[in-house]
Amino acid sequence: MVNYQESLNRTFAALVDPTRRAILARLEREGSASVSALAEPFTIKLPAVMKHLDVLDDAGLITRSKTGRTVTVGLRPEPMREAVDWLRRYERFWSKSLDRLAAFAESKEIEATKRTGKP
Amino acid sequence: MVNYQESLNRTFAALVDPTRRAILARLEREGSASVSALAEPFTIKLPAVMKHLDVLDDAGLITRSKTGRTVTVGLRPEPMREAVDWLRRYERFWSKSLDRLAAFAESKEIEATKRTGKP
Numbered sequence: 001m002v003n004y005q006e007s008l009n010r011t012f013a014a015l016v017d018p019t020r021r022a023i024l025a026r027l028e029r030e031g032s033a034s035v036s037a038l039a040e041p042f043t044i045k046l047p048a049v050m051k052h053l054d055v056l057d058d059a060g061l062i063t064r065s066k067t068g069r070t071v072t073v074g075l076r077p078e079p080m081r082e083a084v085d086w087l088r089r090y091e092r093f094w095s096k097s098l099d100r101l102a103a104f105a106e107s108k109e110i111e112a113t114k115r116t117g118k119p
Numbered sequence: 120m121v122n123y124q125e126s127l128n129r130t131f132a133a134l135v136d137p138t139r140r141a142i143l144a145r146l147e148r149e150g151s152a153s154v155s156a157l158a159e160p161f162t163i164k165l166p167a168v169m170k171h172l173d174v175l176d177d178a179g180l181i182t183r184s185k186t187g188r189t190v191t192v193g194l195r196p197e198p199m200r201e202a203v204d205w206l207r208r209y210e211r212f213w214s215k216s217l218d219r220l221a222a223f224a225e226s227k228e229i230e231a232t233k234r235t236g237k238p
Contacts, residue, residue, distance in 0.1 A: 005137045015131040018124045021205070028208055077209040084210070086140070087203045089147055090196040 007060075008086060011079045014059035019044065020052050024061060027075035035071045126179075127205060130198045133178035138163065139171050143180060146194035154183075154190045 014020055023038055039049040053073065056062045063074040133139055142157055158168040172192065175181045182193040 005140075008140070009135055009137060012131050012134040015202075015205075016128055016135065018128060021124075021127070025208070075209075075212075077212045080206050080209045081213050083134075084203060084206045086134075087199050087206070089144070090199045091203070093194075093196045094200050 004082070007079060008082055010059040011061070011083045014055050014061055015083070017052065017055075019049075020056055023049075023052060023056065023073075024075065027062065027073065028077075032072050032074040035073060038073055123201070126198060127201060129178040130180070130202045133174050133180055134202070136171065136174075138168075139175055142168075142171060142175065142192075143194065146181065146192065147196075151191050151193040154192060157192055 015024075019042060022041075026033065026038065035050070035053065036046070038053075039046050042049060053062065053064070057064060060079050061076055063076050065072050065074070134143075138161060141160075145152065145157065154169070154172065155165070157172075158165050161168060172181065172183070176183060179198050180195055182195050184191050184193070
């Protein structure tokens with residue numbers, strides 16, 4: 001249970017920063033990328049990007065492998081599953097508002113049918 | 120877009136702490152609760168709980184209303200929807216592993232059918 005909580009702490013902490021989210025989003029699209037390619041779109045310096053990669057690595061969200069002088073970063077999305085599962089319990093609130101919206105649309109339709117006689 | 124990113128930053132930052140997650144989970148179950156009732160299960164002192172409530176409030180995840188001397192805390196889950204939507208793009212990785220699992224189970228079933236002649 002402690003491990004589960006600590007793992008959630010680390011996952012959410014990793015997701016707090018928009019640069020780290022952008023790195024994860026890019027890995028989701030491209031599968032894997034070199035550190036220098038990942039750093040390229042950002043205005044921050046390479047060492048700052050490396051620190052973000054350390055945080056993602058500590059959270060178990062990426063893998064890093066070295067071939068010669070190139071470090072390739074890959075996505076390891078599993079910890080995000082726990083985060084989604086944790087957040088899912090709140091989904092019923094959104095479905096509730098969708099239900100209300102559907103009920104409202106339906107009542108408007110009935111009103112219109114009564115007025116015009118046409119469904 | 121900046122507002123969207125900032126809102127995600129605040130939501131994920133609010134979810135980093137297990138005490139704040141426990142408060143949100145309780146509000147999900149009970150609808151609303153007084154500050155003193157929320158603080159009761161924790162070993163931390165009331166001012167520390169109040170600080171956690173401030174963080175949740177800043178992230179737009181709770182509402183607070185005062186009646187006499189009692190502050191009632193309610194859940195405002197909407198910002199979590201953005202967080203779930205952000206995380207959802209990684210779902211295909213989990214479904215992939217489920218697909219692999221299903222394929223594995225199916226191959227085992229075919230094997231067993233071949234061996235025993237019974238499906």
